[in-house]
Amino acid sequence: MSVYPQIRDFGDTGFGVAFGDGIDRAVNARVMALHAAIGDAGLAGVIETIPSFGTLFVQYDPLQTSRADLEGAVRAMLPGLQATAHQGRLWRIPVCYDADLAPDLADVAERCKMKPDQVIARHAAGTFFIYMLGFMPGLAYMGGLDETLQLPRRSSPRVKVLQGSVAIAETMTTIYPWESPGGWHLIGRTPIRLFDAARAAPILYGAGDEVRFQPVSRQDYDTLAARVSAGSFDHAALELAR
Structure with missing residues (x-):
């Protein structure tokens, strides 16, 4: 049985944070919560974060930050992540x-x-x-x-x-x-x-x-x-x- 969240590799300048598989609003709420948290934190080197069904892709500039430093900062956000129902437009x-x-x-x-x-x-x-x-x-x-x-x-x-x-x-x-x-x-x-x-x-x-x-x-x-x-x-x- 898979344990989430998981950090997954996506190329040389990005990684994904997976909260689950399939299509589920509760799982997606955690994706959107991390998406918002990273945006609010203003982490150095983050180019963009892209939500999908159950994974948030994090793209970064390796000239401004390292994978280890950015991943560590993102991991530190996960325990306190508040996955409330996202209300967009x-x-x-x-x-x-x-x-x-x-x-x-x-x-x-x-x-x-x-x-x-x-x-x-x-x-x-x-x-x-x-x-x-x-x-x-x-x-x-x-x-x-x-x-x-x-x-x-x-x-x-x-x-x-x-x-x-x-x-x-x-x-x-x-x-x-x-x-x-x-x-x-x-x-x-x-x-x-x-x-x-x-x-x-x-x-x-x-x-x-x-x-x-x-x-x-x-x-x-x-x-x-x-x-x-x-x-x-x-x-x-x-x-x-x-």
Whole structure:
């Protein structure tokens, strides 16, 4: 049986602090607590810390600190780590679930033994927790998918998934921020630009944030898409008050 936390090697200028395996909010709470603690401590040489499901990656500058010194400082934080429920930002993301933007919606509904409207309602009723970002800039792994919608990934991934596609697989949902290959089930699309290098914060949301999906009509989708394309849409307006 594995004993946690564990320090794991990641290349020449980084290491990971693992608190567990799998997808678990309690484990992730410890990851986020250490992420915050290192940030607050201002340790010399730390370039960044990157949360994942159960591990925090710590990258450092070897010209400013040594692995031994930094690891020792991080280890000293672990006994007193307070893993409280992390409350990040809350986002409302508009999604159009029309058939031409949701190529897998009918199939998902059939496999889940419900109507497409029921799939939409259950997906839109959820509040999804962002465990981590990965695969490409801005792609969030969001947990909390209704168990009645949980399906394995597609047996045959697509070569091209369009930017903004909203997808589900297993216990998670995500939004493809770029056109890319993908094997998740596509049930809608958002016009929102999740990554934009011209913004002060290029990635809209981060690990520890939560997301709710707001169904919109095709007309509203097209209007929002035009505003986003023209640069007149205020993405900060998508953040909801806690």
